Each structure stands twice: as C-alpha cells, then as structure tokens.
Amino acid sequence: MKPNIFLRRTSGRTQGRASASTLLAVGLAAGLALAATGCAKSEDDKSGDSDGSKSSAAEGDAGQVVSSPGAGGGKSCVIGDYGAKKLDLKSATVGFSQSEKEANPFRIAETASMKAEAGKRGVKLLTANAQSQFSKQISDVQDLIAKGADLLVIAPLNSDGWEPVLRQAKAKHIPIVTIDRKINAAACKDYVSFIGSDFVEQGRRAADRMIAATGGKGEVAILLGAAGNNVTTDRTKGFEEQIEKKAPDLKVVFKQTGEFAREKGQQVTEQLIQSKPGIDGIYAENDEMGLGAVGALKGAGKKAGDVKIVTIDGTKNAVRGIVDGWIDGVIESNPRFGPLAFQTLDTFTKGGKVAQDIVIKDSAYTKDNAESDLGKAY
Amino acid sequence: MTDIGLGGRTRLDRDRLLRLLQDYGVHLGVAVLLLVNIAITPHFLSAENFRTQAVQVAPVLIVALGMALAIGSEGVDLSVGSVMALSTSLLSLYLGYGMWIALLVAVLGGAAVGVANGALIAYIGVQPIVATLALMVAGRGLAQVLLPQLKDVHDPTMASLGSGDLLGIPYLVLIAVALALLVAFVVRRTTFGRQLLAIGDSRPAAKLAGLPVRRVLILVYVCSGALAAIAGVLATARLTASDPTSLGNLMELSAITAVVVGGTPLSGGRVRIGGTVAGAVLIQLLTATLIKHDLPPSWTQIAQAVVIILAVYAARERGRR
Secondary structure (H helix, E strand, O other): OHHHHHHHOOOOOOOOOHHHHHHHHHHHHHHHHHHHOOOOOOOOOOOOOHHHHHHHHHHHHHOOOOOOHHHOOOOOEEEHHHHOOOOOHHEEEEEEEEOOOOHHHHHHHHHHHHHHHHHHHHEEEEEOOOOOHHHHHHHHHHHHOOOOEEEEEOOOOOOOOOHHHHHHHOOOOOEHHHEEOOOOOOOOOOOOOEOOOOHHHHHHHHHHHHHHHHOEEEEEEEEOOOOOHHHHHHHHHHHHHHHHHHHOOOEEEEEEEOOOHHHHHHHHHHHHHHHHOOOOEEEEHHHHHHHHHHHHHHHHOOOOOOOEEEEOOHHHHHHHHHOOOOEEEEEEEOOHHHHHHHHHHHHHHHHEEEEEEHHHHOOOOOOOOOOOOOHHOO | OOOOOHHHHHHHHHHHHHHHHHHHHHHHHHHHHHHHHHHOOOOOOHHHHHHHHHHHHHHHHHHHHHHHHHHOOOOOOHHHHHHHHEEEEEEEEHOOOOOOHHHHHHHHHHHHHHHHHHHHHHHHOOOOOHHHHHHHHHHHHHHHOOOOOOEEEOOOHHHHHHHHHOEEEEEEHHHHHHHHHHHHHHHHHOOHHHHHHHHHOOHHHHHHOOOHHHHHHHHHHHHHHHHHHHHHHHHHHHOOEOOOOOOOHHHHHHHHHHHHHHOOOOOOOOOOOOHHHHHHHHHHOOOHHHHHOOOHHHHHHHHHHHHHHHHHHHHHHHHHH
C-alpha cells in the first residue's frame, strides 16, 4: 500500500449532508416498499391457482371426517363435566385464534376452512392471528374473550403457557377446542377437546406407500424436518418402525435434515445422489423438501420415477408432482379443521358427548387419484 | 511465547512457518479434505460431484465477497441473508417484465439496502453490527410483505440461468468466478480498494489523510448489498422458486465464516479474496463430506464450529505478531 494513493483525493466534505442522508436512509425502506408494489408485474402463474386455495379448502371440507369412530371411544366429555352452559351454536359467537401468519399453504387452508364453515353454518366468527408470537396469541385470545366470544377454537403456537387464558375462559365458562397442536392442560377441565393429526400414523402410512412403490426392497433415504420438532420426531418414528416391521429388506441408508425447506432439501438430495447413485426411494417429511428433491433429481438428469419419492402434507405443488410422475405418493396432513371443530362445538353445546382427543382423517394422494383430487389439495 | 532456548534463526523459521500456515492454512484444509474424500468417499472423483459442490457454493461465495469488503472496512454486514430474501421477492414481483428487468430491480433493491446500511454507518455513526442488524430484520420483513409465501418461477430464462452451463461449466459457477476476480481486482488495483483498506486499517487516519470516508463506506455496503442480491437471484434461479421465508436464512453466518476462515482479519485493513473463496469451498466440502457419510446433522454444526475456532485462533496469533 502506497500512501500517495490515499493522498490523491483531498477533497473536503460538507458536514451539512448528514441530515439529508438520514432522511435518505429512513425514506429508502418506505420508498422501496412503495416502489416495489407500485408498478409490480409478477409472472403469470400458469396453473392459475393463485386464489384457488380458498375455494379448494371449501371444496375439500365436504369429505372431512373423524379418522375412526374407535378413536373417539377413548375419554369423552359432556357439558356438565366442563361446567359450561348449553347454548345454540347458531346464535353464538366463535373466536378463532390462528398461531402462525398465513404465509404457508397449511395455515391459509386452515383459516379458510374455519371461515368457510362458519359462513356455512351462519355462525359469527371472530378471528385473530398471532403472527408466530406467543405473547400476541395470549392477548389475542384475551381480546376475543373481551369481544364476547362464547366459544373458542385455538390453533396454539406453543403447548405451554396457557394458564392465564384458561383461567379467564374458565371464569366465563367458555368451552375451548384446540386444533393441530395440543396444549398441556387437562382435557374436559381446562379445555374440551383436541382435534389434530397423528404424525406417527402419517409416518407409518408414508412407509406403506414407500414399500408399495419400491416393492419392499432396496435402499431409501429420509429427508428429516427441522431438528427438535415433534413433527419431525413422530414422522421419523412412524416411518422407521413400519419399515422395520413390514419390509426388513428395505434399508434406510441416509438420514439428513432438509429443515422443512425446499432449498435445503434440494442441496441434501444433490449430495445424496452423488454419493449413493443407486438410491431407490426418498421419504421427505414435508412436501417442500420433496419438491427440492425433485429439483435435484431433475438437475442430475434422472427421469421421473427413477427414484420413488413419498412426501407428507398434501400441498397442491406436491400433488401436481404426482400427476407429472415425479412423486409417488403424498400423505395428507389435513388442515381443514373447520367442519370438525364446529361439529364438535355443536354437539358439545347441545349437551352431547364429544371425544377428548379427536384424530382428523388424513387422506392420501397416489397416481390413481392425484389428477381427480388435485382440487382438494391445498 | 518467549522460548529462550531456541536460537534466533529457528524462531524466525518457526514464525515464518506459522505465518505461512495462517495465510495458507485454509488452502491446506481444502487440499486435505479433497484427499480424504478421494480416499474414503465413493463416487467423489466425478465431474458431476465437483459440479454439484461448485454450484452449491456459488451463492455463498458471492455473498462472502461482499462480506469480505465490509469486514475489510472494519465493519460487517448482517443484512445479506435478508437482502437475498428481498431480492427473491422483488424478482418474483417483477418477472412479468422479463428476467433482465426483474434482475435489475432485485439488484437495485439490494443496493438500496446497502445505501441505507452505509448511510446509517457513515453519517449517523451507528455501529456496523447494529445498523446492519436493523436492516436484517427490516429486510426479511419487507421481503415477506412483498411476497407472503413461496411462489414458483416458471420463466425459462431463469431456469436456464439456474441449471444451464457453458462448455460444461454451470453459469452459476462462471458468474461466481467472474465476480470473485472482479472483487479481487477492485481491492488490489483500484483507488476505491485502497481507500477501503485504509479506512479499515484506521478510520481516523484515513479521515485525516482526506479520504472520502463516508462515500467509500456507503459504496462498500452498496457492493455488499448488490452482491447479496445477485446471490439471491442465482439461488432463486437454481430453486426455480421464490421463497422469501427461508432463502438466505443464516447466510450472514456462512459468509462471515468463509471470510474469517479465509484469513481476512475482523479488525479490518486487509481483504483476502483468494482466502475467502477457499474458505467458502472448505465449509462446503466439510458439509458435503459429513452429509455424504450420513453423519448426524448436529455433527456438521460441531465441525463448522471447530473450523471457526481454529480460524479465530489463527487470527489471534496474527494479531499478536
């Protein structure tokens, strides 16, 4: 470094520019936001399903039922035990607290399903979205109670930390149904019932699909979800147990995390097909990673069907992947809790018996029904 | 360490050896990993494999180049991951006008974030780590407001940018190499590069010498923002989808790791582009090795931590010199 180079520029600087630049910096972000949306012209979605999720959620609702009547044969709950009063659902106000922002297909379909069912039944529905902040969800629910909700449906962000809300609801005798995640409290005492999917069972069904696709022989890889997540643990457990039990010749030779994201799923699969070119199947614990795997296989010059892919969730993109021949099966994780939630509340408030744990029926997509049921995917 | 027992000459040799190791340790690391993989990893020695590693490392490397400039000016740019997300959102929003317009808007968006970063740092005197942290949070938020959920990219030009190649070398790799050469040239041969290093060495001294400190700093963050935006575009092209929620997550840490492992001191005044390239490649190879051998994912994190600690240890020795 020669100092003379630095000395070449000796221009003085005006100090008054500081405030102007402050304004510039602050204004930039706002300006960018405005400019970005002002004249944006996004690419046409060829599939034309940009607003299809809502209609399809309503469409799919029709087929939603409880997984098996036997599942309800466990503990049940009646209104007397809970300490609430009978009321007519039609004239009641239901509050729905959504946990995460509606940025992924699951949450979009879930909220849409609640709204659609409330509309169908003519029930007044108040909704709130916690935007993935637990403290906001607590105050959301308290707001809903304050606004006069007679019944509550909660999609909890966390399982713990609900005591203040539960106490408040208890004081007002408001029945609570939680959907998709459980809260750590006593059923039929602190809340009425939980409606959700059985993730272990989803893993088992994915394993069945994989066994059918590969003929029960060969080597398969697992793209794990995010570490330390109960969905990941359960979907892995179900899959591995079922493979071990039903198809001992099918070996799991690779288990790496794709963190539920498409990009990670693609990167990991690229490494996988290089080091194990003979891999027969890939089990992705969500659709996004499965689609990433499809991208990696395409990039490596494989053909559709060379490697069997089974995923879980049932998003539109993945089901379209079955139609295209790249994905072999998609096990649905049903987000359409609306009908079941309202049905449960209806039965309960009329004085009927409802199960404390209700498992929602998840359907599945294969080559046979992918094309016809594409509209049902969310 | 004052080892009196050793003669002057031996100590000199040892110092030189240590310095060589510090300067070229990362290259040595890459070489060792390559040899180990050739020995133990099946199907490692194939063009396809090297292609995969190169394509995967390209976006990280491009971000790391910008990061190297920021670190060279005794700063840091934490907003790079969010800029990638922002760029993928903008790209998706403007793709209707064709790829080039969309690309331009995306890069301009990245540059705008850079101007905001630079202005906060140069004019208001906010610490780089705080200023860019603010933009990191704001950028990700803005990206998700613009594009709330993943959207597929159908544009054929984008798809070919992501998976096409020229004479067998993927476009992504060519672009990354070209940018690395460009940044290396800028750092070594241009007035801006010299000024940047002088400011990184000592901002008061640079000021006294009459350098346009503020302008250079803004330009540094504009470069970093624009490079991150390019990386965002390339990552989008490869994925053929815009995913502002997860694209670029923790990218700032990967980039800083590549830069630091590559021998660029966090204290500024020095930028090693060759080392940064090697640093990015080292992390990529390390991750690839662990994934290919199906070791538990937590091992990858531990291995990365070990590499970072080794690099920081080397940097400490360098500081003492």
